[in-house]
Amino acid sequence: MLKIGEIAGLCGTSIKALRHYNRIGLFKPEYVDPSSNYRYYGEDQIKKLNLILDLKNIGFSLKEISLVLKSGVNNELLLQMLGDKKKQSEDTIKLEEVKIENIDSIAAGIEAELKINGADQEEKPFDERLGRLVSLDSAESGGRQAIEEAIWL
Numbered sequence: 001m002l003k004i005g006e007i008a009g010l011c012g013t014s015i016k017a018l019r020h021y022n023r024i025g026l027f028k029p030e031y032v033d034p035s036s037n038y039r040y041y042g043e044d045q046i047k048k049l050n051l052i053l054d055l056k057n058i059g060f061s062l063k064e065i066s067l068v069l070k071s072g073v074n075n076e077l078l079l080q081m082l083g084d085k086k087k088q089s090e091d092t093i094k095l096e097e098v099k100i101e102n103i104d105s106i107a108a109g110i111e112a113e114l115k116i117n118g119a120d121q122e123e124k125p126f127d128e129r130l131g132r133l134v135s136l137d138s139a140e141s142g143g144r145q146a147i148e149e150a151i152w153l
Contacts (some may be wrong), residue, residue: 001031001040011049025064028051059085 008015021027022039027049029039041049051073055065064081071077 001042004029004041007046011046011053013049013053023060024062024066025146026062026069056097058087101146106121 030042
């Protein structure tokens with residue numbers, strides 16, 4: 001049996017996180033000493049805790065992790081959820097790339113104006129430069145809407 005600090009150290013998490021996981025029913029100790037309330041974990045629980053931590057590190061919510069564990073770690077469900085998480089990450093990357101292109105476009109326009117007009121002339125209002133925004137035509141309608149909303153925030 002491993003004390004809470006031992007399993008936390010072995011798996012690279014905090015005692016506070018383990019206590020939280022216990023409170024929400026995600027990861028319970030194998031035994032709790034009734035006189036001291038010390039939590040003890042079996043060595044066979046290390047694999048389960050590592051799965052929890054791996055899923056958390058790639059962006060799964062504790063609710064999603066709970067669903068995976070309650071399904072008995074159904075590999076088909078897990079593969080589907082991993083595919084969904086990958087798609088979300090790819091969409092986020094596309095959105096961030098569009099933001100970077102827009103930043104570069106606006107900055108290039110400002111730099112060009114400064115070179116043409118000289119640094120001492122009044123600059124055009126920011127709204128006039130918004131026409132230079134880059135669009136992501138290859139994004140599906142849902143992705144395009146998310147990108148447009150993020151750009152205009």
